[in-house]
Amino acid sequence: MNPFSVTHAQDTAAALSGKGADSDAQFIAGGTDLLQLMQEGVVRSDALIDISRLPLAELEVRDDLLEIGALMRLRDLAEHEVVVREAPAIAQALRETASPQVRNMATVGGNLLQRTRCLYFRDAGAPCNKREPGSGCGAMDGCNRINAILGGSEHCIAAHPSDLAVALTALDAQVVVQGPDGERCLPIGAFYLPPGDTPEIENRLGPDELILAVRVPRSPAAARSRFIKLRDRETFEWALASCAVAFAIEDGRVADPRIVAGGVGTTPWRLERLESMLDGQALEPKVIAGVAECAADGAACRPGNAFKAALLREAVSRALHAGDVS
Amino acid sequence: MPNASGTVAIALTVNGKLHKLALDPRTTLLEALRDDLGLTGTKFGCGLGHCGACTVLVDGRRIVSCLTLAVMNQDRAITTIEGLADGHDLHPVQQAFVEHDAFQCGYCTPGQIMSAVGLFEEGKAGSAAAIREGMSGNLCRCGAYSNIVDAVRQAAGGEVAR
Numbered sequence: 001m002n003p004f005s006v007t008h009a010q011d012t013a014a015a016l017s018g019k020g021a022d023s024d025a026q027f028i029a030g031g032t033d034l035l036q037l038m039q040e041g042v043v044r045s046d047a048l049i050d051i052s053r054l055p056l057a058e059l060e061v062r063d064d065l066l067e068i069g070a071l072m073r074l075r076d077l078a079e080h081e082v083v084v085r086e087a088p089a090i091a092q093a094l095r096e097t098a099s100p101q102v103r104n105m106a107t108v109g110g111n112l113l114q115r116t117r118c119l120y121f122r123d124a125g126a127p128c129n130k131r132e133p134g135s136g137c138g139a140m141d142g143c144n145r146i147n148a149i150l151g152g153s154e155h156c157i158a159a160h161p162s163d164l165a166v167a168l169t170a171l172d173a174q175v176v177v178q179g180p181d182g183e184r185c186l187p188i189g190a191f192y193l194p195p196g197d198t199p200e201i202e203n204r205l206g207p208d209e210l211i212l213a214v215r216v217p218r219s220p221a222a223a224r225s226r227f228i229k230l231r232d233r234e235t236f237e238w239a240l241a242s243c244a245v246a247f248a249i250e251d252g253r254v255a256d257p258r259i260v261a262g263g264v265g266t267t268p269w270r271l272e273r274l275e276s277m278l279d280g281q282a283l284e285p286k287v288i289a290g291v292a293e294c295a296a297d298g299a300a301c302r303p304g305n306a307f308k309a310a311l312l313r314e315a316v317s318r319a320l321h322a323g324d325v326s
Numbered sequence: 327m328p329n330a331s332g333t334v335a336i337a338l339t340v341n342g343k344l345h346k347l348a349l350d351p352r353t354t355l356l357e358a359l360r361d362d363l364g365l366t367g368t369k370f371g372c373g374l375g376h377c378g379a380c381t382v383l384v385d386g387r388r389i390v391s392c393l394t395l396a397v398m399n400q401d402r403a404i405t406t407i408e409g410l411a412d413g414h415d416l417h418p419v420q421q422a423f424v425e426h427d428a429f430q431c432g433y434c435t436p437g438q439i440m441s442a443v444g445l446f447e448e449g450k451a452g453s454a455a456a457i458r459e460g461m462s463g464n465l466c467r468c469g470a471y472s473n474i475v476d477a478v479r480q481a482a483g484g485e486v487a488r
Contacts, residue, residue, distance in 0.1 A: 003332065006351040006397050032393045035354070036374050048351075050398050075387075075448075099463025100448065101441065102375055104387045105394065235462040 001038045008050045012178055012210060018049045020180060020208040027051050027210065029071055030106040032098070033114040041124040042115075042131060056212060057107075059083070065218055067176075070109030070211040074098070074164070077108060087216055089167040089225035089244045096229045097163045099236045109211040112165055112175070112191075113203070116158035117238050119143055129155040130199040140302075146240065149299040149308050151266035156199030157302075159263055160192065161238055166262035167227050169270060170244035173216045179209040188214075192267035221248040221256070228319040229262075230311050239263030241311035243319040247278070254278050259319075261295070264312050271295060274316065283320065292317035337400050340365065341409025351397055356380045358396035359406060367407035367436045371465075378464030381437040381444070382406050388444025390463070407436035410443065419443055419481045426486075428477035430468035438464050442478045451482040 006028075009015035019025050025047040028034050037043035056069040061082050068077060077083060078094035098106060120126040120138035127136035139147050139157055148159040165188065173188045192203050205211065216222065225246035231237040239262050247257030257278045261269040274291050281287045295316040296309035333348040340363060347362050356373075359365045359382070371379030373392045380391040383405040410417040416424070419442045429435045438461070445451050445460040457478045458471075466474065476486045 001352045004351060006334070006395060008398075028395075028398070031395065031398070032375055032390075035393045035395070039373055048395075050395075052398055099375075099378065099390075100445065100460055101378060101381055101388050101390045101463045102393075104444075105389050235459055 001035075002041075002044045002046075004046050004048055006048045006050055009054060012051075012054060012056075012212070015049055015051050015054065016178065016180060016208060016210055018047070019210070023207055025049055030073070030102075030110045032102050032106045033110060037115060037122075040122060042122055051210070052107075056109075063218075066216045068108055068214045068216065070213055071107045074103040074106050074108070074111060075100070078103065085223070086218055087167075087171055087222045087225060089170055089222075089227040089246060090164065090216070092227040093163040093167040093229070093242075093244065096227075096235070108164070108214060111162055112168075112211065112214070113205070114161055115202075117161050118147060118158035121158055130158055130195070130202075133198070133200050142304075144302050144304040146238070147302070147305055148266045149264050149296065149301050149305055149312075150261070150269050151194040152300055153195045153197065153199070153266075155197060156195035156266065157300075158195070158199070158266060160265060160267050162268070163227070163229060163239060163242060163262060165192070165268045166239075166242055166260050167225070167244045168214060168216065169268040170225055170227075170246040170258040170260040171216050171222050172258065173214050175211060176213040176215060177205060177209045178212050179206055183212065185215070188268070189270060194266045219248070221246045221258070224248070226319050226322040228315050228322060230315050231263075241308055241315045243312070243315035245316075245319045245322075249283070253280050253282055255280070259291075259316060261312055261315070264296075264299070264308050271316070273297070278320075285321075288317055288320040292320065334397060336397050338363075338396060338404060339402065340404045341406060342403075347396075349396055351395065353396045354392055355382070355384075355394045355396045355399050355404070356391035359391060359404075365406050365408050368440075369433055369436060371434070371437070376465070377434070377437075378441055379434050379437040381440040381464065383440060383444055383447075386444075386447055388441050388447075405440075407440055410439065417443070419446075419478070422477040422481040423474075426473045426477040426480065427470075428473040429466075429470050434464060434466045434468075438466065438474055442481065445478070446482060451478060451484070453484070454479060457482070 026045040028048045029052045056071040060067040084091045120128045126138045147157040227244045229242040242262035248255045259271045295313045369379040371377035375390045375393040
């Protein structure tokens with residue numbers, strides 16, 4: 001790792017002033033992704049701001065929403081009884097994220113901001129438009145087995161790695177951020193940005209902003225949400241394809257569903273056409289089959305990752321069938 | 327702030343003992359334990375959180391010590407494999423690993439044992455399947471997994487497969 005200083009922020013104001021004063025500064029909390037990136041020379045920073053002891057690690061249950069502190073550890077969120085009962089897709093996604101040791105360290109905010117697992121991004125010696133804009137993309141015609149089939153551009157096909165973000169997108173979560181001018185709230189569906197011409201910009205968080213919390217609306221749809229993950233081995237592995245679903249059932253029919261795919265998109269990927277197909281239908285096997293069949297329509301597959309189209313259809317099918325449990 | 331030599335004063339509480347150190351801020355907890363405190367039971371495997379050889383407990387919870395900075399672990403109770411036994415009396419997980427021959431080369435063993443102790447703290451060692459899942463953050467290149475599961479199962483008070 002390159003030499004750096006570490007300062008310990010006592011409050012969010014101090015954390016933000018440290019970041020604003022030095023654009024190379026990085027926040028560190030759980031450290032589980034940032035230190036990997038720094039060990040590998042993918043990220044360099046002269047100054048780390050330790051935010052791990054800020055009082056942002058609690059979950060607050062309000063009348064209409066759950067407010068999840070950005071510094072809550074993944075394990076604590078996964079085990080929270082209200083989350084298990086009222087937003088099971090979150091608990092299911094986190095139980096299948098990383099390893100038990102990492103879940104004891106990694107935080108909610110850090111999970112949402114973790115960087116892609118694209119082999120070329122993580123290899124400081126390889127071309128990568130995300131890491132070094134204009135240097136090219138090794139994945140495009142290289143080892144792109146884990147890369148995205150949805151949302152890519154001619155510059156980047158890196159898949160978004162977070163399971164939690166997929167679940168939160170299905171739950172219409174909001175990301176609460178603090179900047180120099182105060183707090184603002186972004187729908188998670190608008191938080192992430194596809195690569196387009198600027199793959200180095202992955203979200204709408206400003207360089208001088210900090211995630212404070214994630215808000216999850218409490219609803220019957222959230223309470224029947226589900227998350228399904230398909231991967232190369234049964235545990236401790238990133239998704240090749242995943243799917244989170246959330247919907248209410250009204251008069252025996254699906255109402256206003258969310259169907260969100262992970263592992264296949266450059267951001268958590270809402271399958272809005274599938275949502276329209278499912279809306280108002282009874283959740284029957286032939287309806288599910290018809291919806292799942294279209295899950296990968298429009299995907300831009302490459303020889304290395306074309307198998308993901310079939311995995312995505314399967315993930316959607318399994319998530320909808322799991323959601324059938326009343 | 328770093329002094330002229332680039333080090334910062336750090337206090338770490340390891341196995342109940344307070345240590346005052348002057349360390350480069352980049353020093354990981356793993357490096358501080360091994361290189362500065364001489365507690366070489368904790369192993370360096372991959373340095374990227376993938377193998378679990380460096381597992382220790384911080385405030386009773388298992389973590390990988392390669393992915394955290396020493397300077398971020400002050401005022402925490404750190405437990406390493408050296409702090410597990412009570413004098414000459416092995417911790418039940420250590421004893422079970424011996425009885426089940428739950429290792430070959432032994433390099434991953436301290437991490438496996440610390441991870442199992444952490445798994446018990448989490449209360450998720452109720453079946454062989456739960457143990458396999460709960461120990462998934464620890465790799466063993468010798469492939470001693472079946473004996474590891476038996477050892478953890480015994481230490482958890484459950485029936486062993488054979």
